[in-house]
Amino acid sequence: MMPTDKYRKTLVSVVQIVLFLFLAFGGFLKKVAPPDETNPDFYVGIVSFFVLIVLLIISAVARRLPGARNRRVWLIAGIGGLLLAITCALIYPRVLHTYTYSSADNPGQLRVKGSDQGMKKAVKEWLQDQPYEPDASELVRKFPPGQVWEKEAIESAKTTLLVSYGALVLSLAVSIFCLLEANTSLTATRRWEHDEADA
Numbered sequence: 001m002m003p004t005d006k007y008r009k010t011l012v013s014v015v016q017i018v019l020f021l022f023l024a025f026g027g028f029l030k031k032v033a034p035p036d037e038t039n040p041d042f043y044v045g046i047v048s049f050f051v052l053i054v055l056l057i058i059s060a061v062a063r064r065l066p067g068a069r070n071r072r073v074w075l076i077a078g079i080g081g082l083l084l085a086i087t088c089a090l091i092y093p094r095v096l097h098t099y100t101y102s103s104a105d106n107p108g109q110l111r112v113k114g115s116d117q118g119m120k121k122a123v124k125e126w127l128q129d130q131p132y133e134p135d136a137s138e139l140v141r142k143f144p145p146g147q148v149w150e151k152e153a154i155e156s157a158k159t160t161l162l163v164s165y166g167a168l169v170l171s172l173a174v175s176i177f178c179l180l181e182a183n184t185s186l187t188a189t190r191r192w193e194h195d196e197a198d199a
Contacts, residue, residue: 017176022044035161092165099113115153
């Protein structure tokens with residue numbers, strides 16, 4: 001087999017895993033991406049490349065660690081990735097809830113909001129006189145666009161959303177790929193043992 005064929009085969013198999021991640025379960029990972037204001041299409045694309053690179057690194061390591069004894073290493077790495085993915089899966093919805101709100105015009109659409117500390121002075125003063133704490137959509141209706149949170153607070157919220165989303169996707173990808181390597185090495189070991197027995 002030509003070297004380019006090997007590269008193509010490796011790349012195709014890893015790309016298939018990345019595509020599976022983003023298309024599986026009704027495109028779940030794309031649906032839970034941060035709101036449009038964070039430019040999620042660009043970020044999902046970048047995260048896809050990061051996932052591809054990480055999986056190619058793992059694939060290269062897997063080629064250096066053949067054999068049944070290393071199946072345990074891949075299994076431990078996969079379980080570690082799974083635990084990290086579970087942690088990220090618990091954190092990301094909280095981050096999404098903290099830094100987004102439903103648009104008043106379109107309740108199904110999420111918009112980015114800053115932290116309470118990042119509100120502008122006029123908003124903080126107005127809130128002190130209110131008998132109850134209005135939600136973000138009420139604040140946006142009350143004040144002119146862009147006058148509720150400081151720009152830095154919005155940018156910080158966007159970064160937090162994107163980083164937590166990226167961590168979720170990467171941890172899922174690493175876990176799946178390591179567990180695939182563990183299962184592949186098991187299959188290869190069984191085939192080798194079967195061939196040895198026949199001999």
